[in-house]
Amino acid sequence: MQLPRFDFIQPATIDEACSLLDERKGDATVLAGGTDLLIELRRRLRKPGCVIGLKEMRGLDYIQKDDGGDLRIGALARLQWIESSPIIAEEYPALAQATRLVAVPPIRRVATIGGNLSLDTRCIYYNQSEFWRSAQADCIKLGGDICHAVPKGRRCLAVCQSDLAPVLMALGASVKIVSAEAERTVALADFFTGKGEKPNVLAPGELLAEVIIPSDGQRAAVYEKLRIREGMDFPLAGIVVSLGTDGQGAAAGARIVLSAVGPAPTRIVEAEGLLEGKRIDDDLLEQVAQVMFERAHPVANLAMDPWYRRKMVKVLTKRAVRQALETAKAN
Numbered sequence: 001m002q003l004p005r006f007d008f009i010q011p012a013t014i015d016e017a018c019s020l021l022d023e024r025k026g027d028a029t030v031l032a033g034g035t036d037l038l039i040e041l042r043r044r045l046r047k048p049g050c051v052i053g054l055k056e057m058r059g060l061d062y063i064q065k066d067d068g069g070d071l072r073i074g075a076l077a078r079l080q081w082i083e084s085s086p087i088i089a090e091e092y093p094a095l096a097q098a099t100r101l102v103a104v105p106p107i108r109r110v111a112t113i114g115g116n117l118s119l120d121t122r123c124i125y126y127n128q129s130e131f132w133r134s135a136q137a138d139c140i141k142l143g144g145d146i147c148h149a150v151p152k153g154r155r156c157l158a159v160c161q162s163d164l165a166p167v168l169m170a171l172g173a174s175v176k177i178v179s180a181e182a183e184r185t186v187a188l189a190d191f192f193t194g195k196g197e198k199p200n201v202l203a204p205g206e207l208l209a210e211v212i213i214p215s216d217g218q219r220a221a222v223y224e225k226l227r228i229r230e231g232m233d234f235p236l237a238g239i240v241v242s243l244g245t246d247g248q249g250a251a252a253g254a255r256i257v258l259s260a261v262g263p264a265p266t267r268i269v270e271a272e273g274l275l276e277g278k279r280i281d282d283d284l285l286e287q288v289a290q291v292m293f294e295r296a297h298p299v300a301n302l303a304m305d306p307w308y309r310r311k312m313v314k315v316l317t318k319r320a321v322r323q324a325l326e327t328a329k330a331n
C-alpha cells in the first residue's frame with residue numbers, strides 16, 4: 001500500500017513545530033518514530049494534508065532528573081533508550097519491563113515514548129485497508145454512526161494499546177503539552193478521554209512534549225500483559241500493580257491499573273482499597289481479582305475471545321499482586 005500525498009515538513013526546533021502545527025491546525029499530524037502512523041496513513045485511516053516529521057527536531061530527546069528529583073523524559077526519547085536507561089532500571093524497573101514488551105527491538109529503536117502515549121486506539125473493524133473497510137458502512141471511529149463490534153453500540157470501544165500508559169499511570173506520571181499559544185501539564189489519568197474515537201485530550205495544534213514521573217512514584221510495580229504471540233503482539237489485556245509495605249508485611253499505597261480492555265487505561269480504586277493495610281493471602285487475592293474481573297468489559301473488537309480476555313484479567317491480577325508484594329518486601 002502506497003502512502004497518500006501530503007506536504008512533509010521537518011522543523012528543527014519545538015517553537016518551529018508549534019508554529020507549523022498552528023498554521024496548519026486541523027490539517028497536520030505529527031510523525032515521531034512513524035511505527036504506527038505510517039501504517040495508518042497507508043490504510044487511509046488518516047488523510048492529513050501535512051505531516052510534521054519530528055525526527056530532526058532538537059530539544060525533546062532526553063531522559064534526566066530535575067532538581068526536585070522527578071524524572072523527565074522528552075517525548076522523542078526512543079523506547080530502546082528507556083529500556084536500557086540506568087536511572088529507569090534502578091528507580092522505575094516496571095517501566096523498563098513494560099517497554100521491553102513493546103513490539104520488537106528494531107521497532108523500539110525508532111519508536112518514541114510520545115508516540116506510544118499518543119497511539120491511536122485499535123479495533124479489528126478499523127485497523128484494516130481502505131478496500132476491506134469499503135465492504136461495510138463507516139463505523140463511529142471513522143465518522144459514521146454504527147459499531148461493527150457491538151451490535152446497536154452507540155460508543156466507540158476501540159482499545160488503548162499502549163504498554164507504557166498503564167505503567168506510567170500507576171507511577172503517577174503526568175505529561176507536558178505545548179502549543180504555539182500555551183503550555184499545560186496534565187495528569188496521565190486525565191490525558192485519556194475514554195472515547196475510542198478520540199483517545200486523548202490533545203487538541204489540534206498541540207504537541208506532547210514531556211513525560212514527568214514524580215520522585216515518589218512507587219517502585220515495586222509489575223506489569224502483566226496478555227498477548228497471543230510472546231515474540232511480538234499488542235496487549236489484549238494488561239494489569240499494573242504497584243505497592244509498598246508498611247514494614248510489617250501489610251500492603252500500603254497500592255495502585256492498580258487495568259488496561260487494553262477498553263479505550264483508556266483506568267485505575268481501579270475499589271481493588272486498591274481492598275489491599276490497603278492488609279496482609280495479602282489467597283482470600284484477599286481472590287477478592288481483588290474478582291473486582292478487576294467485574295470492572296473489565298472487553299468486547300469482540302480484538303483478535304481474541306472477549307470472555308477469555310476477561311477471565312485472564314483475574315489471572316493476571318493475582319500474578320501481578322503476588323509479584324509486586326515480593327518485590328516490595330525485598331526492597
Ligand SMILES: Cc1cc2nc3c(=O)[nH]c(=O)nc-3n(C[C@H](O)[C@H](O)[C@H](O)COP(=O)(O)OP(=O)(O)OC[C@H]3O[C@@H](n4cnc5c(N)ncnc54)[C@H](O)[C@@H]3O)c2cc1C
Pocket residue numbers: 029030031032033034035036037038075076079101102103104107110111112113114115116117118119120161162163164202206207208209232233234235
Ligand atoms: C508490528 C508492531 C507491533 C507493535 N506492538 C506494540 C506493542 O506491543 N505495544 C505498544 O504499546 N505498541 C506497539 N506498537 C505500536 C508502536 O510501535 C508503539 O506504540 C510506538 O511507541 C509508537 O511510537 P512512534 O514514535 O513510532 O509513534 P508514531 O507512529 O510516530 O505516532 C503514533 C501516534 O502518535 C502521534 N504522536 C507521536 N508523537 C507525538 C507527540 N510528541 N505529540 C503528539 N502526538 C504525537 C502521531 O501523530 C500518531 O498519531 C507496535 C507497532 C507495530 C508496527
